[in-house]
Amino acid sequence: MRVTPENRRGYAKGRARRTEILDQAMALFGEAGYRGASLRTIATRCGISHPGLLHHFPTKEALLLAVLQRRDDVDDEWLALGVTRGVDHLRRLTDLAELNAKRRGIVELFSVVAAEATSPDHPAHAYFETRYRTSVANTERAYLQARDDGALRPGTDPATAAQQLIALMDGLQIQWLISDCTTDMAEVLRAHIRAQLTVEL
Incomplete structure (x- = not known):
């Protein structure tokens, strides 16, 4: 598929949305734990629908592991300096x-x-x-x-x-x-x- 300015804007918007979901999930998992947090609550905090969140992270487990990986990526990058x-x-x-x-x-x-x-x-x-x-x-x-x-x-x-x-x-x-x-x-x-x-x- 040919990359157009519209495509690039779409990719950037998708990355920004994914980052927002990870940030909100990180906060809620920290507040309520994995078992006490719900995807619907995270979606509400992000201002998107439940299906909209599932488009980025199809399961709660996938979202948790992505949050943990993001934390490790930040720490690993810092430790590697x-x-x-x-x-x-x-x-x-x-x-x-x-x-x-x-x-x-x-x-x-x-x-x-x-x-x-x-x-x-x-x-x-x-x-x-x-x-x-x-x-x-x-x-x-x-x-x-x-x-x-x-x-x-x-x-x-x-x-x-x-x-x-x-x-x-x-x-x-x-x-x-x-x-x-x-x-x-x-x-x-x-x-x-x-x-x-x-x-x-």
């Missing part, structure tokens, strides 16, 4: 906590849906299973590199440290939400990592 390894990668994780402190909606979405997804029949169960496995593996690699660089304190096991750090990051997000965003997530993470290193973070 500059090649990091070892201590630099651990430092970048504390920077990510600072970034999240400006994105309550995303933190809320992740915390609520991650808790729901512990159930094997939840549509995001496989997503979170893969995400945690990958996050722990990447963090363990950073700790191993820090050890190879002589920056890790003796007795610190990279595999255990990686699990601890990912668990701390997620737990801090819940404390941050409950404390009405007053918990300093990044500083708590820095203090934890500093205690494991022989160099400045």
